[in-house]
Amino acid sequence: MSAGIEEAASLRRSDFRIDLRLARRLARLFVPFWTRAAAWPYWIGMALILAETALTTALALRSSFALKDMTNGLVNRDGALFRDGFLAYALLFAVAHALPGLAGILGAWITRAWRIWLTTRVLGRYLGGRVYYDIARGGxxxxxxxxIQDSLSTVVAQFLRLPAVVLGALGGVAAGSAVLGGIDGSLAAAVAALSLAQAVATYLGYVPLVRLRYLAAAAAGDLRHGLARIGAHAEAIAFHGGEAAERVRIAAAVDAAVRRDLAVTLFRRLVTDVPPLAFGLVWLVLPYLILAPRLFAGEIDVGTLTQGMAVATSVAGATGALLGVLAPLSGVAPHAVRVAQLVEHADALAARAEGPEGRIAREHDPxxxxxxxxxLETPGGERRLVQHLTLTLGPGESLLIAGETGIGKSSLLRAMAGLWTRGGGRVTLPSAExxxxxxxxxxxxxxxxxxxLLYPRGRDVPDADLLAALAAVRLPDLAAxxxxLGAEKDWGRILSLGEQQRLAFARILITRPRLVLLDEATSAVDLATEEHLYRLLAATGVRFVSVGHRAGLAAHHGRVLTLLAGGGWTLSTPGPC
Incomplete structure (x- = not known):
């Protein structure tokens, strides 16, 4: 199975229910937007949408009386009554069908603002606290x-429709039932019972769709991720001649995505469409069965029968719309769960970071x-990488971290950067900036x-200084x-790894940090260029800590920290070259 589907299979069943937990997740995503001081224009817009819904419902019910007059005018050959009923019905019909277009414009405006705000909020949680790093590292x-892109936009677009749909449906059912009660009490009671039965049947049909749609969304994400990996690793695939293997992998992802989509479609068609079809037949014949005997008995006229049929049909439509809320909910739920899981993961990391137990303390001192x-331990506590390390770097001093492959050299840099925090003791260094x-x-x-050149903290630097930095790292003609300097290109594809490493050294000359951490930062350049770059680095007077395997690196550092198996270490001073 793919990663996304395996994850879905391991989730709790409560993640796929339409219940209070889903409501709480939705509320957490949406309530802050609507409770902001700046949300008042959108409240006005939503009020106008709901007013349009109520007005449309009222017009639909009023048109039933116009339809009654039209019918009685035809039966009684009363031209004036028919004309007045027809004009009223046509006017009501035109207005009722024009209003939703205006509401759609307001809805699109609110959806745009809501999506931008929610995307910014969720993206802030994703980038804050290095949640993105934890997800990428641990999967x-x-x-x-x-x-962030698809699930979030789906949630906003579909959820915005719900208030208007619910209000319109409830209003239609209530007002229609009142009109039916005035026509025939038994018809009103039968309509109420039929609406309840249809609600139960529809709910039972839609609930399983949440899990199916979650699996479909996960499969679609896996397919897109697989296609993106081909572009990201195109050269490696080409060198290996791995096209056949990639074709098999992508074909499997396509098959999984199509099967999941097919399962959703078939379940919706074969299960959730059956109740509307079955109940639709009952809605059609119910007014005839109850009102026709009264017509034959002379208790009501044909217009009243026609009105009863029209209102019953309207109530059926309102009931279907109200129950139709389950359809977008079953579509919203899996996407809401996927967004909520991202936010909840950020919460869990924040709570873990607040706990002092088993954490490396960090202090900032310029x-x-x-x-x-x-x-220092691995994030899961499987290995002890460093034990009881005490070391201080003076102004302008440098340190090379050495040791066998996999011993934990880069992990020590991660601890300095605050990426790995499991262990104890204290790390003191300048702030991240x-x-x-x-x-x-x-x-x-x-x-x-x-x-x-200005990444990651862009600031105003004269172009002459930028060009001088490029020349210093032996990239004098790169801009020309x-x-x-203003050329926008796919620099990751255009520049070789050696050129990218030299570009990174140019950033040091431009930003002038207090501390530089280098992880195999010269592995793709020749020895002469490596020596030149480290001489430039030393000339800045900055402290720097390097990880590397080349024997010549020691000559550019004042001390060498060698990591040993089991967390041991030694500290030495390199001899003269």
Missing amino acids: ALDNPDQR DRVAFDDLR ECLFLPQRPYVTAADLRAQ DHGG
Whole structure:
């Protein structure tokens, strides 16, 4: 099974119910938008939509009386009565069908504002507290991009329709039942019983759709993720000649997505459409069965029979609309669950971060870099990587972290950056704004060359300084060759890994941080260029900590920290070259 479907299979059954837990999740996503001080224009818009719904319901019921007059005019050959009834019916029909268009415009306006606000809010939780990193590292949730983009927009678009649908349906049922009660009490009672029976049958049909739609959304996300991976790893796939393997993998994802969609479609058609069809037949014959004997007995006229049929049909439509709320709910529920899971995961991380037990303490001091009795474990506690490390870097000092592959060198950098926090002791270093991290594969943004150099904290820097930094890292013609600093290109594809690493070193010269963390940051450049880059780095006077395997790296550092198995370590000073 794919990751998304495996996750869905492991969820609690309560995640797929239309119940109070779903209501609480929806409320948490939506109530803050409507309770803001700035929400008053949208309250006015929603009030107008609900007023349109109520007016449309009233017009529909009033048209039943016009229809009664038309029918009696035809039966009694009364031209004036027919004409007046026809004109009233036509006017009511035209107005009732024009109003929903205006409400649709208001709805689109509210939906746009609501979606932007909610996306910003959820994205803030996703990027805050490094939730995105925890999800990417542990795979706790599938396809967060799909949850933020598709699931969130689906929830907003469908949920906005519910108040108007519920109000209109309740108003239609109540007003229609009152009119039917005036025509025939037994018909009103029969309509009420039929509405209740249809509600039960429809609910039982729609509830299982929540789980089916969740699985379908997860399968669609897995397919999109699989296709994106081909683009992201195109060169590696081409080198390996892996097209056949990718074709098999994508074909399996397509098959899963299509099967899940087919299951949703078949269940909806074969199960949830049966009650409306069966009850529709009963709604059709019920007015005749009850009112026709009274017509034959002379107790009512043909117009009243026609009105009773029209109102019963209207009540049937209102009942269907009210029960139809279950349809968007069954569609909203899986998407709401997927968005809520993202927010709840952020909550869990925030709560975990507040607990001091078993956590590495962090302090920010612009003039100090130190480990005080540091004890570092893997996030799940499976391994102890470092035990009782105490070390201080003075101004301008540098440290190389060495050791066997997989011993935990990069993990120590993660602890310094606050990404891995399980363990004990204390890490003291400058604030995140005063540090710069250079990974083996630098992060290249989707922006122009100027933005690449100023990442991650863009500020105003003269172009001459930017070009000088490029020249210093031996990329003197990069801007000129690609259309200047304002050129927007796919830099991750255009630049080689060695060029990207040199670009990252240019960021150091521009941002002038107090501390630089380098994780195999020169692995793709030749030895001469590596030596040049480290000389540039040392000339800035900044403290820096490196991870690397090349023997020559030690010569560019004042001390070497060698990590040993079981959490041990040694500290040494490299000898002269």
